Amino acid sequence: MGALLREWRDRRRISQLELALRADSSARHISFIETGRARPSQEMVLRLAEHLDVPVRERNALLIAAGYAPHYPETSVDDPSMGPLREGMERLLTGYDPYPAVVVDGMYQVVAANRGMGMLLEGVAEHLLRPPMNAMRITLHPDGLAPRIRNLREWRGHLLEQMERQLALMRSSPLRKLYEEVSAYPVGVGGREEAAVGGDHAPFALPMVIEHAGHVLSFVSTIATFNTPMDVTVSELAIETLLPADPETARTLRRLMP
Known part of the structure; x- marks a missing residue:
């Protein structure tokens, strides 16, 4: 527990005194916990984890290291108790059509997607579309x-940086293996490198520029997560929506999916 706490404190660049003040404790007590001279209560472990912004899954790891049972359950999305969550996500995805939208878990496995995303995936090899589908593999695999991604090098760099930030927050061998796999895919398979958004429309964020059905579509990505999750699964769900980066993309999508 002490070593893990010190590691998280170092990651956040917070001193023992600052953490103590935030958690209503003392620098002496924090020092004793980190050196193993004191065993924190379950409440203190959770309080320290909250002030260090530790991911929910890693909060359970801290509790186990301190000798306590995990505090946060990990419930499958298919569990009956998750019915309202699934219905809410499906309603959100459907409402976003014709623009592509997808829900992924902490390993980028596709949990749900709308028709707009299905349209964009037309032409993807069948072996990548077999369950469980993985969004990173689908995007970066040859x-x-x-x-079809015209600015593949830029978009690939953005996605890999996203995974690197995630790996810096959690210890996950499966995620590390996924990162090593997708980062090793060849880069020279993308379409022509060109300006991110064509015409007179300047990009307001890094777009993904992709060819589809004879059209060039430009999207910017937004990612939404759940506030104050109390379940490991829910804490790692992310809803990614692709917003048209120019008027022509919006018009084309409305024509393709009336």
């Missing part, structure tokens, strides 16, 4: 979207 048999996936990569050959």
Whole structure:
């Protein structure tokens, strides 16, 4: 517990005194916890984890290291108790059509997607679309979207940086293996490198520029997560929506999906 706490404090660049003040404790007590001279209560472990902004899954790891049972359950999205959550996500995805939207878990496995995303995935190799589908593989694999992404190097760099930030927050061997796999995919399979958004429309965020059905579409990505999650699964769900980056993309999507 002490070593893990010190690691998280170092990651956040917070001194023992600052953490103590935030958690209504003392620097001496924090020092004793980190050196193993004191065993914190379950409440103190959770309080320290909250002030260090530790991910929910890693909060359970801190509790186990301190000798306590996990505090946060990990419930499958398919569990009956998750019915309202699934219905809410489906309603959100449907309402976003014709613009693509997808829900992924902490390993980028696709939990749900709308028709707009299904349209964008037309032409992706069948082996990438078999469950469980993985959004990173679908996007960066040579048999996936990569050959149609015109600014593949830029978009690939953005996605890999996103995974690197996630890896810095959690210890996950499966996620590390996924990162090593997708980062090793060849880069020279994308379409022509060109300006991110064509015409007179300047990009307001890094877009993904992709060819589809004879059209060039430009999207910017937004990611939404759940506030104050009390379940490990829910804490790692992310809803990614692709917003048209120019008027032509919006018009094309409305024509393709009336």
